[in-house]
Amino acid sequence: MVDDIVLEVVTIANTEQKEVRIGLSHLYQRYFKPFLIALHREQAGLDIKVVVSDSGYLERLLIERDLDFALIQHPADTGAFDCIDLKPVQLVAVAPKSMDEFSNCTSISMTQLLSREIIMLRRSSGSGTFEALQEQFRKQGISLNNTLTMSQPEAILDMLESGMNCVALLPDSEISPSHRTDCHVMKIEQAPLVFFPSIVKLTSTRFIHDVDRLIRDLEDYA
Incomplete structure (x- = not known):
């Protein structure tokens, strides 16, 4: 439920002055909840800031370098992005x-x-x-x-x-x-596939090591 996840900005204890800025789409708040919980649990020294909005707005924040990566619908135009695509949602x-x-x-x-x-x-x-x-x-x-x-x-x-x-x-x-x-x-019956969750970043940036490992560990990674 929405109360179980961040609605605006979440800040987790910052002991090592490391920060990661994440965009989270309204579309997949429950879908990506386990990832955010695992990140919180395993990275106590990471300052995590989550902005919740729609995928289109979060794509713009990525391009403007206001986010490190986003948990969103797979972009229609992937030219500027690297995408880790997960299993489609029915x-x-x-x-x-x-x-x-x-x-x-x-x-x-x-x-x-x-x-x-x-x-x-x-x-x-x-x-x-x-x-x-x-x-x-x-x-x-x-x-x-x-x-x-x-x-x-x-x-x-x-x-x-x-x-x-x-x-x-x-x-x-x-x-x-x-x-x-x-x-x-x-x-x-015979429903079309239109929901494609993806972890998206700019091609010119990279995931910090710990986040990259958690992404690889996602059970739904396709």
Whole structure:
């Protein structure tokens, strides 16, 4: 959950005057939580600063050298970046408990989504997963009723739990155990892959040794 991870800037005890500046996308806050916890646990002498925003903004901070690396969606334009790509995250459909028609559903087809009001993720600027999904739907002749777009999975889940009768399209990694209890979470049949978490830095910079080792140790490293 959002309370379990840094929302603005996290500073961890600085005993050796070492600092690492990390960008964390709203899109993958839960996905990258184990990495940040391991970094905190193993590097007590490292001053860690985490900025949480959308992937597009964090890419700009990388280019401006205000971050050392970022945990974000794989960039559309990788020209300036080195990327360590991790396993794609599955797209799932999430509906509130008040939508009784989904009570016994474990999966839903793309065509079944046609008649539903949809909430989708969309970054504040630039092209991202929203545009990628729209393109995939167009190729299949599907036109969705988009009633709302938001930038944070947790904000969307809060809306559903508060009774908004819509179906949200979200990365499976961001659905917590409590959300799986409080909402209907369904696999999407033949769902397109659009969520590609990546650890990104400028080609002209390098990871400090300890961070590089933790990245190699990620269980989901592909």
